[in-house]
Amino acid sequence: MVLPRVIKLIHSYNVPLYCQLRSASRSWIYKGGKGIDKGKGFSFTYTSTPDDKRQIPLSQKLIPEELESMRLKYPEFLPSTKPEHRNKIKTVLEHNDMLQRRNNIDIPEFYVGSILAVTVSDPNAAGKISRFLGICIFREGTGLNSCFTLRNIVDREGIEIRYDLYNPTIRSIEVIKLEKRLDQDLRYLRDAEPQYSTFPLDMEPELRKEGAPVPVNPIKVKMLPLPWSIDWFKIRYQHQTYGIEKMRGVWEYYYKRSVHNRHHNEYEQFDLMKEYRSHIPEDAQLPIWNKLSDYEKSTSEIKKKARRAKMIKR
């Protein structure tokens, strides 16, 4: 039986991290616990045949390989997943505002799991400046609404601050350690042992080469005993939690439990229009990435000089 060809285009927040290994345009959902444990990577959902032996070949990719990483580098430039809230004119106006803000501040690329330091001009703080350092737990929102949360433990007390990415009171965003974790959502660190989310506030930044691939930290976190504040397995965007160490008294199927992966009936997974509405097609993505790549080329030399000047000052 030849099943229909399905192309799934995935929004960056709903993507498990291992999807980066292949191209974004192909279709897959993570199939149980098979793939990663055996080192095979992801398997296709509807057919397990490789690409060469397919009767119906997959269509050509619209997005070139150079721009594939833009989806993960600038996730806030994608319009919202809800089709009711999308509008073409609104996105154009919003992107113009975002790029104008990026001229004034150097917003670096960072991911969930990398360590950041943010300085903000605060009217209530002493000296009108406040600085905070922590691990990036979560990124959410689209456009000017996009924000990220930092977590750290100061004086045995957990502190989390959520910053708007395009807030004009932010003076600088420093990347102190650039790396990825196994999960896209690290909010379970609230119920983990405190050693995993404590960082000294005067931490020095790590040097890394330009253009080098971003390393993945395969650390597995040891959680505190149950009960937790929230059941982290249920709330997750991913289909499985990879970054939690397996616990005594918890069955294996409990780690894989997720609401988003579940279908109401057998035929819902073949509903192409439902997927088309909930995801953003490549035709809509390509002009955004082209515009951003042009912007990068025009401003890359200016930003390099500014970064070097900062390093020399230290």
Add this chain to the structure above:
Amino acid sequence: MSAFFKNLYNKRRTTHPFRWWIKRKADSFKPELTKDNQKFIDDYFQTNFSTPLIVPDLFNKSQKVWTPESRRVGLIARKIGVYPMWLKDGQRILTTLLQVNDNHVIKCYNSEQFANQVIHQDRYRYQGLACAIIGAESDHFIKYSAGYAGLFVEAGLPPKKKLTKVPITDDALLPPGTPLYATHFRPGDWVDIFGLTIEHGFQGVVKRWDFAGGHPINTTKWKRRPGAIGHGRRAGGPHKGKKMPGHMGRERKTLNGVEIMRINTKENVIYVRGPAVPGETGNFCYIFDTKIIEKKLTEKNPPPFPTYFPGDNELPVDLYHPDVHRFEDETIQFVETEKEQQQRRTGAKIAKIRK
């Protein structure tokens, strides 16, 4: 009984068109035409209807003197979306984007002409007022009936998707065919917005009226119910107007007193403070000057009257409210006063001594 009459004349959600109005849509939506005939119609549409036939004369383009008694025309807009902006204090506000797309004046009536047209219920509301009919978003005439397309012949325009009737004074009359822009208003003005709210269908009492409900424990049936209705009106039954389940949303509502924060002159987009403009994204809404007395227009700062006419000098792309932080500007920095500096130093000294 008062509630009964209120619903009769200002209907909540059902408005049937009057029987003397012209039928809107054409009977045959897809006429079977050959390619040559189709091409002929398209060419005819582009040559005759792409731009207004009758360009309004220059004598009406001069600005008139605005008085506090005069009323201007409004605009028809589409709600595009919501996104945040920041003030110069660092405060975050939400703004809704309203696009004014292809607005034209189609017809105007004097106060004498309009007095004959007014229906009996509105005779006091529109006393001594004139009227302008405004349309938005022109469309191909083949979709509409011949009678409906004939309304736009005088203005020399293709038929519009949306029409409204706006009561105005005799000063503010405009010739048919004049375009209306988003710069009819200015940033800093206060405005009323009218529209249909989001429809939710038949809803229970928890969602519709924010009742608390009960406890979903084991075998109780006390979960999302209203509870006792009560013996009101001398044990005759519940009170009139008791909050109960029913149809929720899609009501005709106005938001009074909304501030304009920014205007994009290129795309004709108005940025309005607050996310609570009625309707979903993509819905039509209508913008007028406020009726709130404290926020009304004054003689010191009169608006463009009867409308804004594009002059020789081009406006900048974005017009801002003075309180709004522009995204082009540098980051916000607060400066310490001398008092605060002294307090900070003394606080540090005291902390040293205590250690």
